[in-house]
Amino acid sequence: xxxxxxxxxxxxxxxxxxxxxxxxxxxxxxxxxxxxxxxxxxxxxxxxxxxxxxxxxxxxxxxxxxxxxxxxxxxxxxxxxxxxxxxxxxxxxxxxxxxxxxxx
Amino acid sequence: xxxxxxxxxxxxxxxxxxxxxxxxxxxxxxxxxxxxxxxxxxxxxxxxxxxxxxxxxxxxxxxxxxxxxxxxxxxxxxxxxxxxxxxxxxxxxxxxxxxxxxxxxxxxxxxxxxxxxxxxxxxxxxxxxxxxxxxxxxxxxxxxxxxxxxxxxxxxxxxxxxxxxxxxxxxxxxxxxxxxxxxxxxxxxxxxxxxxxxxxxxxxxxxxxxxxxxxxxxxxxxxxxxxxxxxxxxxxxxxxxxxxxxxxxxxxxx
Numbered sequence: 001x002x003x004x005x006x007x008x009x010x011x012x013x014x015x016x017x018x019x020x021x022x023x024x025x026x027x028x029x030x031x032x033x034x035x036x037x038x039x040x041x042x043x044x045x046x047x048x049x050x051x052x053x054x055x056x057x058x059x060x061x062x063x064x065x066x067x068x069x070x071x072x073x074x075x076x077x078x079x080x081x082x083x084x085x086x087x088x089x090x091x092x093x094x095x096x097x098x099x100x101x102x103x104x
Numbered sequence: 105x106x107x108x109x110x111x112x113x114x115x116x117x118x119x120x121x122x123x124x125x126x127x128x129x130x131x132x133x134x135x136x137x138x139x140x141x142x143x144x145x146x147x148x149x150x151x152x153x154x155x156x157x158x159x160x161x162x163x164x165x166x167x168x169x170x171x172x173x174x175x176x177x178x179x180x181x182x183x184x185x186x187x188x189x190x191x192x193x194x195x196x197x198x199x200x201x202x203x204x205x206x207x208x209x210x211x212x213x214x215x216x217x218x219x220x221x222x223x224x225x226x227x228x229x230x231x232x233x234x235x236x237x238x239x240x241x242x243x244x245x246x247x248x249x250x251x252x253x254x255x256x257x258x259x260x261x262x263x264x265x266x267x268x269x270x271x272x273x274x275x276x277x278x279x280x281x282x283x284x285x286x287x288x289x290x291x292x293x294x295x296x297x298x299x300x301x302x303x304x305x306x307x308x309x310x311x312x313x314x315x316x317x318x319x320x321x322x323x324x325x326x327x328x329x330x331x332x333x334x335x336x337x338x339x340x341x342x343x344x345x346x347x348x349x350x351x352x353x354x355x356x357x358x
Contacts, residue, residue, distance in 0.1 A: 003253075003261070004147065029191050034148060034227070034322070036183040039329050041321060047187045054177065058187055061304045 006031045016048040016059035025059070027051040035062040044068035109133035110162045115169065119208035120202020125175050126157040127207055131167035137218035139244075139351025140211030144206050144225030144232045145168040147194060149186035150174060154226070155326050164344050166351065167217050171207045172216070173200050173232075196265035200232045201239055220244040220351040222279075224343070226256040227322065228252060230272055234300075237281055238273035245350035246345055247282045250321055252291035255299050274303050280310035283338045286319030286332075314342055 009028040016025045025048045035043035043062040049055040064069065110257055112130040119125035128150075132138060141161050145154040153326045161168035189195065195203075208221045216249045222245035225233035230251025237246035243348040248254070256262060256269035281304065285297045292300070297315060305312040316323065317341070322330035 002191055004263075006195045008191065029187070031190065033190075033324075034146075034328075036148060036186070041328070041330055045187075055188065056180070058184060060183075060187065080227075 003033065005033075011048075014048075018057060020057065023050060023057060023059075024053075025050050027055070032065070038062035038064065040064055055091040108163050110159060112159065112162070115210065116125050116321070117171075119171070119175075119206035120199045123176065125171055125203050125206060127169040127171035127210070128158050129167075129169045129210075130155075130158040130162035131214070131216060132165055135216065136219070138218055139166050139220045139222065139347060140213070140214070140225060141166050141168040141222045141351070142216045142236075143168055144200070144204065144223060144229035144236070145170065145173060146162075146225070146227030146229040147190070148227070149182040153325055154229075155322065156212075157224075158192050162342075164275070164347075165220075166347060167214060169207050171209060173203055175203075177324065191264055193264045193265040194228070197232070197267070201236060203281055204232070204236050205240055206280075209244070217295060218351075222246065222302055222347050222351050225249065225251065228255040230254075234281075235270040235273065236278050238270060238276045241278070243279040245282070245347055246277075246279045247284070247346065248293060249324065249339075250286045252288060252321075254292060255296040257296075271303055272298060274300075274309070275307055277304070277307070277309050280314070280346075280350055282342060283311065283313040284342065285313065285315045285325070286321060286323050286330075286335070287315055287317050288320035290321075303351060312342075313347065314339065332356055 007030040009030060011026050011028055014025050015022050027049050029047040032042055038053050044065060046061050048059040110130055111133050114126055115129040116124055116126055127243055144155050154170045158168040158170040174185045176186050176191045211217050211221055212219055221243055223233050223236045223243060224247040225250045230248040231254050233248045234251050234254045237243060254270045260324050287294055301313055316335040319332040319335040320330055322328050322335045323332040325331055
């Protein structure tokens with residue numbers, strides 16, 4: 001809507017890979033506006049940047065609203081799965097020898 | 105018929121606060137004085153299409169400059185520069201108006217420009233066009249293409265960079281105005297355009313609005329899904345006729 005409304009997510013210990021390789025990122029600028037490339041009138045844009053380093057480089061996505069909502073669901077699912085598996089491993093004393101037996 | 109030969113370049117000029125600015129400048133190669141047009145880009149920035157618009161005007165016999173209103177956000181591809189500008193709120197009204205004024209002065213200083221200057225803008229550039237018509241003296245024509253937020257329905261959306269609703273400055277308009285709007289647009293909505301039209305009518309301003317069914321935002325721009333062929337054909341015809349009427353030099357070819 002040409003509103004310049006941007007939601008800023010603070011990121012910690014995070015990285016993104018762009019055309020120049022990996023970089024640390026500390027901010028995700030999130031907005032819903034006219035996209036540059038996606039074939040839509042409006043799209044959900046996310047720019048991953050390192051604001052502390054000046055924010056000149058970015059890793060960008062433009063998603064349809066439906067795709068953005070699907071992504072949110074799968075991010076939540078991936079986090080839930082990953083954290084559950086991690087918790088099981090910790091509960092089992094996270095025995096690396098047993099887990100890595102096939103390597104020996 | 106013969107097509108216009110064109111000359112184009114990226115030109116430097118002084119803008120707001122004396123800052124060095126730049127613009128894509130296109131004009132007919134032939135001799136003779138022509139009208140000048142300042143092309144104002146939207147929030148998406150100084151992209152390829154807005155420079156194509158400048159070339160289109162040159163092709164139709166005008167001298168046009170498309171300034172980079174994001175010049176203060178550094179170098180880079182248009183989308184990356186726009187992404188840098190967005191979280192800061194973009195260019196301020198003061199910067200944009202100062203740069204339009206500088207671009208108009210640049211055009212008037214050209215030997216082949218007849219001194220008559222029009223402005224045109226798209227999306228938030230349409231809003232800037234409306235504001236230019238309200239605040240910059242000695243403009244001869246203004247074309248607002250679906251300028252959003254000319255009407256501010258929620259005062260909480262006003263910011264330090266855009267502190268006033270352009271519609272509130274309408275009494276100052278001196279240039280005739282052409283407006284192109286899609287009836288499916290959400291900003292400006294039909295109600296917004298009704299309000300703008302009623303304001304211009306009440307104030308006795310010279311205006312000509314064309315409101316298209318089957319079109320929303322950005323219907324002249326063939327790079328996006330909003331493009332509508334028939335509405336765009338009619339819209340460009342209206343724009344060229346409007347500028348031909350108001351920027352032509354009785355002693356020249358344009």
